[in-house]
Amino acid sequence: MSVLARSVGNAFRNKIRTAAVVAVLAVAIGLALAMLVANQAVGGKVQELNASVGTVLTVNPAGAQGFDGGGEPLTTAQTATAAAVPNVVSVVGTKALRLETATAASASTTGTTAQQAGPGGGPGGGTSVTTNLQAAIDAGTLGNRNNTSGSTGSGNTGTGNTGTAPTFSLPITATGIGAEVDTAGKALNITSGTGLGDYTVASTKALVGTTLATKNNLKAGSTFTIAGKTFTVAGIFDAGTTFGNNAVYTTLAEAQALAATPGELSSMVVTVNSMANVDAAKTALQTALGSSKADVTQGQRNLDTAVSSLDSVKNISLVAFIAALGTAGLIILLIMVMLVRERRREIGVLKAIGARNRTIGLQFVLEALVLVALGSVVGAAIASVASGGIASALISSNSSTAATSQRGPGGGGFGGAGLPGGGGPFGGASQLLTSVTASASPGVIAAGVAAVFGVAVVGALVPALLTARIRPIEVLRGE
């Protein structure tokens, strides 16, 4: 019988005690693993936020956002100025268009000559062009109310808007982009088909949102028209929101050509190399572009609360993981010390018949690892069931504070004002908090179990070393 076999046998010598020890260990190990899973999930989310939105600055024309406001448009030349600002790693220009059916376009232009006016009536940065696509969103109460108030408040007082207004049809947002990102700087989630390739050159390929594609029976390879020009659907994207999916992306050059405003931008998405440099980059960018020409807004500001809250959850879960790990180690230490004391005479016998100290020590360490292995199996099962709930409980308790502190003037953001992009950088921080999914991946569980075994070895070494102090004369005690 080998040392290992003897250790396994010893671990089951007292089955009731073994079951009790394994149960206690399983709870500690399960908690440790659940906390590790939560920690990894939250850490991943924080990294994702930092990498995608947390370091993004948005530049709009001074006095304008989306299709609202006024002032002078941004130009392609300003992207070079922005790119030269320290710590800026990329600058992506966008050009927003408003797509309307021919019927809706003629209704909205009755009494006016300009095509620049949107349904809100303001001069804005958006340009209305016709399309054969039907919007995926019904106007409903909000759309009709906004259309009416827009007509009244923004000076679009043509005869067509007095008397009985025709049923309003929501426009579709088309955005020309200089890279495969949305207006929040987040990579587009293309669910079928492909991207547009080179986003800087004019192209008749387009990306269509999922709901818009469904509404118009489009799929990759289908065609539709914008301003009488035929476009081919290269891919379908999912922006994650109903509004965001009622949209079309073209290349930046193509959108500028459709709007007949070459070199003009609606906004710029500026990515900074790290969150730590965002504040400095924002100031430098504002200075470089000029306060009278551009408004630089900081998506990170609103996400600070979310990231801070997630960091808090991450820290709590890390501390809880270490505490649970330490508890498991302490349990092993105490159990093994008890077993060593209980088996003093037996250890004396083994020494009397020639066992080396290291053989006996190894036997006790292996016995501890057998108990830990059993505890880990049960603990991993507990963690796989409980980690999601524990992570949610931790996050929800923190997100309530975060959500409260997020409410403010910028809370609605321009996610609802006209540009697609998953809610925009100013909105949905509380959604980000609750969108953390803690699943017990085999890799994380394996890493956690490895840590548990490491702690168990340390916990078992102390009692194993104690066996070296037991003298073989113990064998004669009681004789």
Add this chain to the structure above:
Amino acid sequence: MIEVKDLVRQFKSGDRTIKPVNGVSFELEKGTLASIVGKSGSGKSTLLSLLGALDKPTSGDVVVDGVSLAGLPAGKLTEYRRRDIGFVFQQFNLIPNLSAVDNVMLPMEFAGMRKAARLERARSLLEQVQLDPEKQSRRINKLSGGEQQRVAIARALANEPKLILADEPTGNLDEQTGEHIIELLSSLSRDHNTTILVVTHDRSLAQKTERRFRLQQGKLSEETVRPRVAAGA
């Protein structure tokens, strides 16, 4: 050859100093079968523990084949116990959750013997001490006291030691099995040149040893030196 030189072991008990072994000296030639008799508490087990390097003497020395135990480090003493000594304890001291054969294999495992070889030898030894083959795989706590004693003797023989130290080896055996064990020990000392020192109350066993010592108040005196009586006589 074993030389015991002025061996003393003393303990403190409150203000008193107890000397269960007090200036013991003797020599045993290789292959000698010897016995120590004495009253309970006379220091017989203490003397055995000193000879078997389970305990360290307060003074004096035990020299085995010219090697002084007093000068050996702990690791060498472990090696000495593993290679040169076979213990038969009064209370057997077997590992309760192991089978009889596993208990006998333990010293061989510690000596680095291969599994197949130690299994074969363990079964052979258990047959020599007349343990039924079907009981060899039973756990120790499923065996009677006599059967456990036989397993303990088989374990002491496992590594073919130079010296077997036996504390009441026949104390828990019936007369017939006891006779067989005496015969076994006797043949070991005779045929394998193994030195055997037995602590016993069994006068018949003591009479069958070549040399008989009496331990009284820590002092050892030799009662008899005579040719060995053949086992069963």
